[in-house]
Amino acid sequence: MTEKSYYKNPYLSQWTAAIQAIIPKNDKYLLVLDTTYFYPEGGGQPSDRGTIDGIEVLDVFEKDDMIFHVVPKVPDNKKVDCKIDFNRRFEHMQQHTGEHILAATFYRLYKGVSNAFHMGEDYVSIDISLSEVTPDMVKEVEDAVNEVIYRNLPVKTYMKDLEGAKLLPLRKQPKVDEDIRIVEIEDVDFCPCCGTHVASTGEVGILKILKMEKSKGMTRIYFQCGRKALQDYSKKHEIITSLYEKFSANDNTLLEKIEKYMEDVKKTEGLVKNLRQELSLCEAQKLVKDAKKLVVYGSYKNKTLNDIMFIAKQVFQMGEYIFIGLSLEEKKLFLSHNTDLLLHCGNLLKDVMKNFNARGGGSALQAQASFGSEEELKKCAEKLNQVCQALDD
Numbered sequence: 499m500t501e502k503s504y505y506k507n508p509y510l511s512q513w514t515a516a517i518q519a520i521i522p523k524n525d526k527y528l529l530v531l532d533t534t535y536f537y538p539e540g541g542g543q544p545s546d547r548g549t550i551d552g553i554e555v556l557d558v559f560e561k562d563d564m565i566f567h568v569v570p571k572v573p574d575n576k577k578v579d580c581k582i583d584f585n586r587r588f589e590h591m592q593q594h595t596g597e598h599i600l601a602a603t604f605y606r607l608y609k610g611v612s613n614a615f616h617m618g619e620d621y622v623s624i625d626i627s628l629s630e631v632t633p634d635m636v637k638e639v640e641d642a643v644n645e646v647i648y649r650n651l652p653v654k655t656y657m658k659d660l661e662g663a664k665l666l667p668l669r670k671q672p673k674v675d676e677d678i679r680i681v682e683i684e685d686v687d688f689c690p691c692c693g694t695h696v697a698s699t700g701e702v703g704i705l706k707i708l709k710m711e712k713s714k715g716m717t718r719i720y721f722q723c724g725r726k727a728l729q730d731y732s733k734k735h736e737i738i739t740s741l742y743e744k745f746s747a748n749d750n751t752l753l754e755k756i757e758k759y760m761e762d763v764k765k766t767e768g769l770v771k772n773l774r775q776e777l778s779l780c781e782a783q784k785l786v787k788d789a790k791k792l793v794v795y796g797s798y799k800n801k802t803l804n805d806i807m808f809i810a811k812q813v814f815q816m817g818e819y820i821f822i823g824l825s826l827e828e829k830k831l832f833l834s835h836n837t838d839l840l841l842h843c844g845n846l847l848k849d850v851m852k853n854f855n856a857r858g859g860g861s862a863l864q865a866q867a868s869f870g871s872e873e874e875l876k877k878c879a880e881k882l883n884q885v886c887q888a889l890d891d
């Protein structure tokens with residue numbers, strides 16, 4: 499059994515230990531030490547990282563009261579120097595203690611019970627047994643949590659047996675019935691927990707709720723504490739500062755300016771749509787004027803297939819035609835008609851394009867194809883034009 503020294507002093511990050519066992523596992527090794535400050539994954543808190551005799555610790559886990567340290571190679575010595583990545587560990591201690599205060603506050607103010615706790619690289623969250631949490635509730639809870647942080651209350655940990663634990667006003671029932679580890683935040687919370695925590699609430703620094711979402715009848719609350727919260731603030735501040743510059747704005751005017759900008763974009767989009775329609779109408783009139791009898795033919799460098807389909811629509815409002823349109827930009831062809839002729843656009847296009855590097859098809863009234871090159875598109879369109887002109891005779 500390994501001595502779990504991280505419970506005695508969660509702030510100690512360097513020590514010497516004796517290796518008790520080395521177990522090969524796949525292409526790695528599991529080291530068992532006589533004493534360890536490496537926290538194994540548990541209670542929503544990720545495992546620690548660091549080194550053993552300079553060798554990187556890849557993972558730490560607990561099984562049957564033993565702590566296993568996963569390493570890529572075996573140290574040369576039996577007595578080894580161990581070192582924890584304390585920045586990472588301290589962030590976990592800040593987040594974990596913050597979670598206790600947050601859960602206790604939701605319980606105190608709204609009787610919401612915390613369930614799943616997740617602490618990862620990307621986000622930290624708890625699920626609270628409330629189907630709805632309003633922004634006002636979030637504000638109230640956040641303020642109350644940060645008051646607890648400012649009061650710098652002691653965070654104590656001690657062991658109790660089941661009888662002893664029953665006498666405490668526990669927020670959650672323990673999952674074990676002996677050696678129950680209690681984490682007490684003076685005046686605020688009693689909770690059974692196996693994680694590592696800071697010694698007083700002030701060390702949490704700050705707790706900020708970032709967002710909420712509904713999850714299986716509960717509400718998932720995303721938050722950040724301490725150094726991670728500062729990093730998050732810095733990142734967002736950088737984004738906001740860049741927006742201030744782009745919009746020549748400040749705290750008071752940014753939202754208003756963005757709203758105005760979005761309104762302008764909407765207006766411009768409407769204007770562009772109208773202009774495109776007017777332009778398509780002119781194009782359609784020109785094509786019909788140039789058409790020899792039934793076949794209307796248009797080839798465009800800077801028009802999309804959608805533009806061309808819109809022109810076809812305008813052409814058909816002027817009479818009965820076979821329409822062939824080319825988008826050189828997209829290397830696409832559009833064939834359509836609104837005549838009484840027994841003409842199946844899909845079949846005709848398939849027949850003509852079979853000798854070209856092209857894909858496409860369609861229905862009796864309209865069809866389209868994409869080509870490997872502009873040259874092939876033009877050649878195929880020419881052939882199609884001939885076939886359609888012949889239909890006209």
Ligand SMILES: [Zn+2]
Pocket residue numbers: 541594595598681691692693694695
């Ligand atoms: Zn805890």
